[in-house]
Amino acid sequence: MENRDASLCYIVAAGMSKIGKREEDGVELFVEAFNEATNTIEPRDIEAVYVGVQSERYEHQIMYGALVAERAGLLMREAYRVEACAAAGALALHTAYMAVRSGLYKVAMAVGLEKMTSKNTEEVTDSLMSASDYYLDQLNGITIPAQYAMLARRYMHDFGAKEEDLCLIAVKNHENALYNPKAHIQRRITVEECMNSRPVARPLKLLDSAPISDGAVVVVVASEEAARRYTDTPVRILASTVSSDTLSISQRRDLTWPRAVHSAAEKAYKQARLKPSDIQLAEVHDCFTINEILLYEALGFAPRGCGYILAREGETQRGGKIPVNTSGGLKARGHPVGASGLAQIYEICQQLTKQAGKRQVDAEKAIAVNEGGVNSTAVVHVLAV
Amino acid sequence: MSAEFLSALCEGRILASKCGECGSCSLPPRRRCPECGAETGYVELPHRGRIITYSEIHVSASRAELPYVVAIAELGEARLPGIVRNARYEDIAIGDEIEVIIEKRPSESPLSCWYFFRLTKQKR
Numbered sequence: 001m002e003n004r005d006a007s008l009c010y011i012v013a014a015g016m017s018k019i020g021k022r023e024e025d026g027v028e029l030f031v032e033a034f035n036e037a038t039n040t041i042e043p044r045d046i047e048a049v050y051v052g053v054q055s056e057r058y059e060h061q062i063m064y065g066a067l068v069a070e071r072a073g074l075l076m077r078e079a080y081r082v083e084a085c086a087a088a089g090a091l092a093l094h095t096a097y098m099a100v101r102s103g104l105y106k107v108a109m110a111v112g113l114e115k116m117t118s119k120n121t122e123e124v125t126d127s128l129m130s131a132s133d134y135y136l137d138q139l140n141g142i143t144i145p146a147q148y149a150m151l152a153r154r155y156m157h158d159f160g161a162k163e164e165d166l167c168l169i170a171v172k173n174h175e176n177a178l179y180n181p182k183a184h185i186q187r188r189i190t191v192e193e194c195m196n197s198r199p200v201a202r203p204l205k206l207l208d209s210a211p212i213s214d215g216a217v218v219v220v221v222a223s224e225e226a227a228r229r230y231t232d233t234p235v236r237i238l239a240s241t242v243s244s245d246t247l248s249i250s251q252r253r254d255l256t257w258p259r260a261v262h263s264a265a266e267k268a269y270k271q272a273r274l275k276p277s278d279i280q281l282a283e284v285h286d287c288f289t290i291n292e293i294l295l296y297e298a299l300g301f302a303p304r305g306c307g308y309i310l311a312r313e314g315e316t317q318r319g320g321k322i323p324v325n326t327s328g329g330l331k332a333r334g335h336p337v338g339a340s341g342l343a344q345i346y347e348i349c350q351q352l353t354k355q356a357g358k359r360q361v362d363a364e365k366a367i368a369v370n371e372g373g374v375n376s377t378a379v380v381h382v383l384a385v
Numbered sequence: 386m387s388a389e390f391l392s393a394l395c396e397g398r399i400l401a402s403k404c405g406e407c408g409s410c411s412l413p414p415r416r417r418c419p420e421c422g423a424e425t426g427y428v429e430l431p432h433r434g435r436i437i438t439y440s441e442i443h444v445s446a447s448r449a450e451l452p453y454v455v456a457i458a459e460l461g462e463a464r465l466p467g468i469v470r471n472a473r474y475e476d477i478a479i480g481d482e483i484e485v486i487i488e489k490r491p492s493e494s495p496l497s498c499w500y501f502f503r504l505t506k507q508k509r
Contacts, residue, residue, distance in 0.1 A: 122445070122446040123446060125445060125446055126445075126446035126447065129446075135387050135413055136412065136466050137466060140455060140467050140468055142442075142455045143444070143445050145444065146442045146455055150438040150440050150456075151438070153479070154438040157438075157479045200443055200444050201440045202441040202443070202452075202474050204440075246419060250412070250457045250464045250465065251411055251412065251419070255437065255438060255457075
């Protein structure tokens, strides 16, 4: 019997479809990601499948667990969908991690997918809105962008950040995506262009917002013993944690403090026996520019109220003290909602194993923050080589 | 307990819950405190309060007339989000005073009554 305390969980393979406006349906995008991931492992070794998907509204489809297992040639495995809006992807990985850490399975697959572009912006906004409190927010027509906008408005009021500071995040992430061949948007933007883009929910504008995208990601995890069969350089999962806050931002004591993210991060740092200053790379949930700034603070990269200054000083660019969203983030790599959490993991694996090409940074320890319901469910992973 | 919130609203009262142990207030009211899990009691909220944050929505499927302004207001010890009917983005600042107006809804509507905010006093 293996010593449970010493049991670890490794990422042995990852694959990602090109993100963007795609002709293929969600499951076909999964196959694209799966084919890449299974270049280096035997797909039939996979014993369990967990799929993160946000909504049935886009493809009028649920039961993605069974559907994905069917396409992967993995019938009669444990296969099901997990859901926490935009945190679904990382939650699928957390589920796979628990399955392996518990000793139940040796090899498990996490999948994230979403096919959104067949719907228009209003329909997507409405579908995302089901991730907010029905009585307090939905009945008042308070969209998800408006909730982030209200966080932004309060943050600017309390800490003196300007709309231009938010745009700096967009400029940085668009710049990073130029070097990511799988990114949805490969276009350099300026602060001025961002400031002049049309309002979505003031003070947030179109270029403060992640695009509507299609995409799928696959991450395969394995126990130490199984991992050794596939690769000499697996990525270790040092921590995988989840915390929840109230669904409506209105019920949170402190609007500009993403408490669930902070809580999950504290648990993750403790699990990984690391502190914020040990982290050399981060992928964080920048569905709207303001959130990247809030997450700098919740992760301990900047003191409270100073996240925007970290961005102003360029410390989160490639080459800065702590590069954030080298992939382009949700903002420019794209945001196929259920897939985004695993797209973060894919990027970190590329970086830690030195396969990130022109956007390569020097890092051995990284953190990923994926959240759903406006920081209501936060999923944090710490990875290392 | 959203039913209690709605029936109280139709009687002109805004009902929240308050924790007997940690004092934390929640909307809509619930039996257990989300913070500490202790049992709560009801508390009635004042109809006037201050805006703690706001936005103006330009993309939405839920309302025909765009844009519209939404806010979160502090009413006594609790916080309530809502639509601000009589203001544009430029008119509002954090700290402005609002009044909660409760109105009857048409009989075919799923809710017999609901509320909105009216900006009553600007801070500046």
